[in-house]
Structures are given as structure tokens and as C-alpha cells.
Amino acid sequence: MLTGAAETLHPALRSIRLFYNRWYRRLRMDLWFPQLPLAIAVGGAGAFAILPTVRRYAAEYLHLNLSHLFNALHPISGHVPRLILSGVPTVVVGTLQILIAIGLLGRSRIAWLSALGITIAQLALTIHQSAGTIVSSETVYIVVLLLALVLARDAFSRSSLAAGTLFALASVLVLIVYGTLGSFLLGAGFTPPITNLPNAFYFVIVTMSTVGYGDILPKSNEARLFVVSLIVLGLTVFATALTAVIGPVLQSRINQTMGPRRKKMKRVSHFIITGHGALARNTARELRKRDEPVLVIIEDGDTSFGDAETVIGDPTELETLREAGGEHARAILALSDDDSENAFVILAVRELGTDAKKVAAVSTRKNLERVRRVHPDMILAAPVFGSEVLAMALTEEKIDGDWLLSRFLDVRPASN
Secondary structure, eight states: OHHHHHHHHHHHHHHHHHHHHHHHHHTTGGGTTTHHHHHHHHHHHHHHHHHHHHHHHHHHHSOOOOHHHHHHHHHHHTTSOOOSOTTSOHHHHHHHHHHHHHHHHTTBHHHHHHHHHHHHHHHHHHHHHTTTOOSOHHHHHHHHHHHHHHHTGGGOOBOOHHHHHHHHHHHHHHHHHHHHHHHHHTGGGEESOOOSHHHHHHHHHHHHTTOOOSSSEEOSHHHHHHHHHHHHHHHHHHHHHHHHHHHHHHHHHHHHHHSOOOOOOOOSSOEEEEOOSHHHHHHHHHHHHTTOOEEEEESSOOOTTTTSEEEESOTTSHHHHHHTTGGGOSEEEEOOSOHHHHHHHHHHHHHHTOOSEEEEEOOSGGGHHHHHTTOOSEEEOHHHHHHHHHHHHHTTOOOOHHHHHHHHEEOOOOOO
């Protein structure tokens, strides 16, 4: 019975996956999903947190009455989770979340880690503030956001030393300002009371460094909960900042020491190969046997291309093609097992405006005409016509060499 259910479920899952992949390509979701929805969710909460401050200063200094706008936004902002306790400067945490949202747009790993940490702190604070009502709109919002961040962890893998360092310094600075102002505003809840900014700054540094001299202690519930949020956010920000700064350096050293020796070449008149299947690997190997310069675009740390130089990135993006020297390449070969990906690579190459020869592989007969519409210079369609040639050989039909080449390697000029 279980075997029958599995056999029934497998085609359904396959259909769902094919449907998802088709619309993923059509909507170009690789350019905006999942980073854009998550950035809106995180940055939106931060924006609503600073709205009261914006309204107050707009009225005091710019003499702008934004009551109608804020009354219209009130039904939305009323369901956005409160970030910290009443009396603590929400504008600081809101600014931090907006900075994190900007980092999420760039698929930054440190931004994802920071968003994860601040969301966990929000969840703890919101549950405490709900006064026993765990299933509230704020709690559901944060739980859904937390699950979305965890599920999308693989999408945030970019780590740049310069960007990571800048983001880390900004996060630490915002966190120190948050802790200092919060400690000062909640000063009456500490023993001895914190009555000035230098003492508040001292308490924040001692708390976030986990030294804890014990000379200043939180006594009220609000002060204690604020200290909990400060510790959680401090550990998260410092850990992610350390990872962002040191991680890329260590990863580069490990790759240089443990990874295969790849020859650096001048990226001019070279062959660029995209795809990770047997066809891509065999083509790269045969070109390397002939001492041709080969560069392979991969989406992860694939080591199956031997000594060929590699570039990690999405071959359908112009930035990746430029990094691979696509403007000066001799030929760009889209040899993925996915025909739609090959078509998108050819479209990106045409947008790049290079004179390189464009080659696309086709593995399914129904996609042959579709790939022709993107006007590659050459179509490799060996799997499409393999069965036809095999049938001709088995029935002892005469196979003309020119006809065979034209069927396997479509070099007919495309009509514009």
C-alpha cells in the first residue's frame, strides 16, 4: 500500500516541481526571490518602528501635518510587531532592521544572520509582552518570518570582505547606540540608577562583552527584559560580524590550500562553459586536452572540472558573464541539462553584446524550436536525434555524413 501511494505521489511531485521551475524562469525569480519578500518583511517592520519619530520631527521641524497619512497606516502598523519595550528608542532598532533589509537585497550572509538573530529576540520579547496570549498576530508574524528566514538560508551565501566589514561596523554602531539610549531611558530600573550617557555606555560595553562586573544591576522587569534583548542581539551581531570579516579570508585560504590547482589565464579568446552535467564536463576536458583556455561558470564549489578555471555565479546574469570575460570570449557554450536554462544563458549573452559564438545544447525535441528562437549560432542536439540515427543504423539505412552533422549540430543561420 505504501509503495502504491509513493508511486502515485511521485508523478504529482514531479509535476509540481516542473510547474514551479517553469514559472521560476518566466518570472525571473532568481533575480528577486526570496531576498525581496524577506527584505520587505524585515525592512517594513523597521519602517513602522520609526514612523512615530518621523511624525514628531516632521511636525516640530518641518511643520508638516502627516496625521491623515499615519491614520491611514495605523491599521497596518497596529499589526506589525513591537520591536522592544515601551520607552526604549524604537527608531534605533528600526534603523537596524532597515540596514539588515538592504543587506538582504544583496543576498548577504551576515545580513541573513543578523535578521535571524533580531527576529529570535523579537519573538522572545513579543511572547513576554503578550501577557500569556501566545497566539497573537504579532507572534504569528514573527514565527512566519523566522521560518521563512530558516528555509531561505541557502539563498544568502554571498560574502564580501569589504561589504561584510562595512555592514558589521554599521550593525555594531547601531547596536551600541540602541543599548546606550535604552539603558539611559530605563535608568530608574537599575541599581544604582543610570542617570547619564557615559554610565549607560559603560553598562552596554560591559554587558555585550559578557564581562558583567555586577556594579550595575537591572531590578525592574522592563530593565531585565531589555538586558536580555541586549545580550541576545549583542552576541548575534558580534558573532556575525566576526564571521563576515574573518570568514571570507579563511575560506579563501582553505580553497587555495585544499582545492585543486586551477591555472589562471588571460580571459581573452577563451571558451566559457555553463552547466554541470556530463556534456559540460566532457567538453571542458576535451578542450583542455587541446590546450585551449577554458573557464567554467558554476553555481557552487564544484571540483569536477579538473584544472579548468571556474567562476561561481549564475550564468544567466550579466555580472557573472562579465566577470568570466564574456565580452572577449571566443565562444560561450550553454551545456546544461536544462533546456530553458540554456535558452536564458543565450539571451543573456545576446544582451551582453559580445561577438563570441553562442552554442546551446538541447536535450528535448519539443524545446528545439524554442531554443532556435533565441538565435544561437549553433545548437547541439545529439540526444534529440540519437534515437533516429540508431533506428537508421539498425535498419541498415544509408547515413550521409553531411546529413548526420547537420542533424546533430544545427549550424543553420537563424532568421532575424
